[in-house]
Amino acid sequence: MKKVITGDHSVAYGAKLARAEVVAAYPITPQTLIVEHIAEFVSDGEMDAKFMPMESEHSVMSATIAAQAAGARTFTATASQGLAFMHEMLYVAAPLRLPIVMVNVNRTIAYPVGIWCEYNDSMAERDSGWLQVYIENNQEALDMVIQGYMIAEDRRVLLPVMPCMDGFVLSHTVEPVELPAQEDVDVFLPGYEPVYSLDPDNPAVAGSFMPPEYIMEMRRQTMDAVEASKKVIPEVGKKFASRFGRDYGGLVEEIGTEGADVVLMTMGTVTSTAREVIAEFRGRVGLVKLRFYRPFPSDEIRDLGSRFRAIGVFDRSLSYTGGGPVFEEVKAALYGYSDIPVINHLAGLGGRDVTAQEIRKMCELTLRAADGERVSRVNWHATRGVPV
Amino acid sequence: MYEVRFHGRGGQGAVMAAQALAEAAVIEDKYAIAFPFFGAERRGAPVLAFTRIHDQKIYSRTQVYTPDCVVVLDDTLLDTVDITHGIKENGIAVINSTKKPEEIELGRKIRTAAVEATSIALELLKAPITNTAILGAFSRATGIVGIDSVEKAIMSRFGEKLGEVAGRKNAGAARMAYDRTETGMSSGGKEHAIRKQWLPEYRELPVGGVLGARTTDAGLIGPGSFIENKTGEWATFRPVRDRNRCTMCLACWFDCPEGCIIRIDNGKDLRTDYGYCKGCGICANECPVDAITMMRL
Ligand code: SF4
Ligand code: SF4
Numbered sequence: 275m276k277k278v279i280t281g282d283h284s285v286a287y288g289a290k291l292a293r294a295e296v297v298a299a300y301p302i303t304p305q306t307l308i309v310e311h312i313a314e315f316v317s318d319g320e321m322d323a324k325f326m327p328m329e330s331e332h333s334v335m336s337a338t339i340a341a342q343a344a345g346a347r348t349f350t351a352t353a354s355q356g357l358a359f360m361h362e363m364l365y366v367a368a369p370l371r372l373p374i375v376m377v378n379v380n381r382t383i384a385y386p387v388g389i390w391c392e393y394n395d396s397m398a399e400r401d402s403g404w405l406q407v408y409i410e411n412n413q414e415a416l417d418m419v420i421q422g423y424m425i426a427e428d429r430r431v432l433l434p435v436m437p438c439m440d441g442f443v444l445s446h447t448v449e450p451v452e453l454p455a456q457e458d459v460d461v462f463l464p465g466y467e468p469v470y471s472l473d474p475d476n477p478a479v480a481g482s483f484m485p486p487e488y489i490m491e492m493r494r495q496t497m498d499a500v501e502a503s504k505k506v507i508p509e510v511g512k513k514f515a516s517r518f519g520r521d522y523g524g525l526v527e528e529i530g531t532e533g534a535d536v537v538l539m540t541m542g543t544v545t546s547t548a549r550e551v552i553a554e555f556r557g558r559v560g561l562v563k564l565r566f567y568r569p570f571p572s573d574e575i576r577d578l579g580s581r582f583r584a585i586g587v588f589d590r591s592l593s594y595t596g597g598g599p600v601f602e603e604v605k606a607a608l609y610g611y612s613d614i615p616v617i618n619h620l621a622g623l624g625g626r627d628v629t630a631q632e633i634r635k636m637c638e639l640t641l642r643a644a645d646g647e648r649v650s651r652v653n654w655h656a657t658r659g660v661p662v
Numbered sequence: 663m664y665e666v667r668f669h670g671r672g673g674q675g676a677v678m679a680a681q682a683l684a685e686a687a688v689i690e691d692k693y694a695i696a697f698p699f700f701g702a703e704r705r706g707a708p709v710l711a712f713t714r715i716h717d718q719k720i721y722s723r724t725q726v727y728t729p730d731c732v733v734v735l736d737d738t739l740l741d742t743v744d745i746t747h748g749i750k751e752n753g754i755a756v757i758n759s760t761k762k763p764e765e766i767e768l769g770r771k772i773r774t775a776a777v778e779a780t781s782i783a784l785e786l787l788k789a790p791i792t793n794t795a796i797l798g799a800f801s802r803a804t805g806i807v808g809i810d811s812v813e814k815a816i817m818s819r820f821g822e823k824l825g826e827v828a829g830r831k832n833a834g835a836a837r838m839a840y841d842r843t844e845t846g847m848s849s850g851g852k853e854h855a856i857r858k859q860w861l862p863e864y865r866e867l868p869v870g871g872v873l874g875a876r877t878t879d880a881g882l883i884g885p886g887s888f889i890e891n892k893t894g895e896w897a898t899f900r901p902v903r904d905r906n907r908c909t910m911c912l913a914c915w916f917d918c919p920e921g922c923i924i925r926i927d928n929g930k931d932l933r934t935d936y937g938y939c940k941g942c943g944i945c946a947n948e949c950p951v952d953a954i955t956m957m958r959l
Contacts, residue, residue: 343872371870432869470872477885478874491864492871498864 275453281444284412284451285351285377285437286311288419290321291459292375294349295466296341298326298334302356303389304441305379309351323349331356335363342372343480345471347423350374353441354381354395361399367434368403369496370481371469373426374434375419376404380542380590381441382624390625391441393541393591397567397599399436403496405503406568408541409439412451417520420454423463424510430502432469438567442625443543454518462517504569523563525571531560536640537578538586539564539604544621544628551633559637564600572607579612586640590622597652615643621655632656664806665726668711669745670735671896672700675793678819679733680711683797686807686815687715695720707893708739715806731804734758735779735792737766738896744769744854755848756800758792763846771850775803777843779835780898784958786835787828790898794820798836802843809840888938894922897941899956901934907953908932914945914954 315321382392508524515521589598601618670676684694758779779792821829858880
């Protein structure tokens, strides 16, 4: 069934179709509509879930962890300050190996206070052990909630998954979304079978104090799970594609890269605009959509390093290293493998619209770097007083 | 470099002793560092603290593995811990004990100084806090720091915290211990049931570190493992209740921090589980009719 709905509404449908059993949530712009739609589904009897309005995001994540550890499939959503307020609990969920799915609707984190899209909320949680996938459109939002559970609950992974979606550009934008049939989703995503679940009759210690003798090993266990997800993510993507006909690729998606000189790497909705812009470069510029930021696709990036003469990297967040976090990690992945120029393109911070003109400029600068011209490694696009 | 390892139990002040020793060395124009190693932070759990003393600035930040001296604040530890572990060939043990050095059985025969620090502390401080007295014994047995510096360091650290009178009493405890310390050789050959630790490889850790009750080669672990792990075995005092005075008001039952006072006979009587009683004396303090007395063990 096709519906014209917002990204938030689409996510709410994803949670419903995935048969999330417990939804604890606290509203925050621009995630609010997700919570409202789920509350409606539950009160209308369309969704068989326990809906828990909480007093804070910290409590949201605590309740979600507890419910998941008790054996329920959980869903929640947040944004910005809300995600930051969960910070300490995020670090509990992943090493406890709880396959929670939580959508983060990207919103700049104060100060300056803003409600629009920037990735400095979710990227600040890159070391928490959560897998992060950045979403391009409302259909992918719904699909990645469902795939999120498949990835998270895979016995080789067992990690929480955070689909990240551009605030307003998706959350409050309507576009057509194909709602899969419940029967099809049920086949693709059977009921949740926990590896462990808390049971008063069979006591276990979860989330406990551990002396230094155990923590290196615990971290290594979580690291292995993140590594294993690199295999599971494309598998789930293929399985999903064969059932529903929509294939998003694995950790990255390549668009028009064949025969290109350089590639531009984008995330989220900027990818969509860039799909149109690269056409103007008649094959010289290919597009790489960075879908997963965790696990970080180091192998795929090394492969790009061997095939192209330069990589342009779009960042919608700043690391105060001078450039953005994706730029830093792309360089780290290429270290020792490739010495092609990597050019950082900072744009869209605080939700500033990323225009076709800016994307065109990103392509041009990347091409010029490939041609041996001295190009600034970090470029602040459309920033008053900063020449590009 | 001179390295000292303190063995105590949570609440006995091993860390303060290590710090005061460092300060005494600094008073003598040496360089010193002192640091704790905490396991589970609770009263009664074995605690380690370390002091390093040197003529020059100290850079090493690791724990001490081959001490020149081990200081033992609580001789109930001798049964469970081989305190001679790693000690240098010519090292020395300074032990709070009612025994003579020759009567103290250790894993190895080593130079040993013994002092009745608990009695001194009870006499001067009215509490079994032995961390200051034992420093007097250390000074006497090793000569690494003089007793005057030890007294000064105690005045500075303890005086600041507890007031001048208490500081002076603690310094007095060190002086008294200094005078009463006896040095000799311990006997060796004591066998320690080596308490194995469960140290799985990372792949053997349960998913998420979530642990149900299980038996390992190190004994019970997970929920219920305290059935084996008797936390009360170090107590210096034991509460004894006079049934005739007791009104069964249950104040002691409610206030015991260890939960080791148990209601029995359908709530008509109480029993204290000494396996977990730390001898902290809270029950005796709280009893409104003074039905509980603390007996020295
Ligand atoms: S002394 Fe009393 S209060 Fe303290 S642990 Fe023992 S029974 Fe409990
Ligand atoms: S506090 Fe004293 S009177 Fe009350 S129950 Fe305990 S022993 Fe008895």
